[in-house]
Amino acid sequence: KDCNKGTFGRVLNLSGSTSYIGAGIISTRAAIRSGCGYVYIASVEEVINAVIPAVPEACCVKLKKNASGNISGDNIELLGGYINSMDSVLFGCGVGMSDDTSLILDALVRGCDKPLLIDADGLNLLSRDIDILAEKKCPVVLTPHPGEFARMTGLPVSRINSDRLNIANDFASRYGVTLLLKGSESIITKGDGDIFFVNNGSPGMAKAGSGDALSGMIASLLAQGHDPLNAACCGAWLHAEAGSTAAKKYSVMSMTASDLIASIGDVFLANDR
DSSP states (O other): OOGGGGGOOEEEEEEOSSHHHHHHHHHHHHHHHHHHHHEEEEEHHHHHHHHHHHHHHHHEEEEEETTTTSBBBHHHHHHHHHHHSSSSEEEEETSSSSHHHHHHHHHHHHHHOSSSOTHHHHHHHHHGGGGGGGGGOOOOEEEEOHHHHHHHOOOOHHHHHHHHHHHHHHHHHTTTTEEOOSSSSSSEEOOSOEEEEEOOOOOOOOOHHHHHHHHHHHHHHTTTTTTTTHHHHHHHHHHHHHHHHHHHHHHHHOOOHHHHHHHHHHHHHTTTT
């Protein structure tokens, strides 16, 4: 009861681009709905202008953009200053594939000292040089779907789907990361023998934006002090339960990622939070 906004942590969310404005909104809203005290959305002007009315609780950091509408690599020094006051960092939702976003990813992996979650375009950028993970300075959580994981491992999707558990566990062990391999039964492992499965949820979650919501939720839990494995497990379970709740309200066909986020509070209430 004796607390303030800082008690519940700060997330720096590096998401969005001129082509994927919604990714910044969805991931930011999901992080706020999951209990952290502050969420800083750091992105290009178009994303910031959209976030301000959509998520007025968010703190906004307007960044320079490149000619493609992605976050520019010129922002790296500025971002380093913000990271110092954060408790977790999320990178990748809708940031786009460019030399600039690749430079930012490299700087984060090599220099960030706060728990770092990499998703979406961040994972595709990482697949260009997966061995950079050997130089990480912080705990890293990766949240790929099978297509992204195929690019990261160099294996076909069919091979991954035929042996998800072993391939996921071996990858997490080799690179020293917490891995959440998404699917109808998501697998969470850090490669040390303990493997967790999340098989609740709804087919209605197979909609654009659901992955961005999951990333925001896990980043929020990381900022609140949960260790990476616990944050990934709890975030995946909470995400799935919220998806099931949304499907009951709006139907499997009609539900959206925004409906899932709006249902997070129902899951907390059902579990006395």
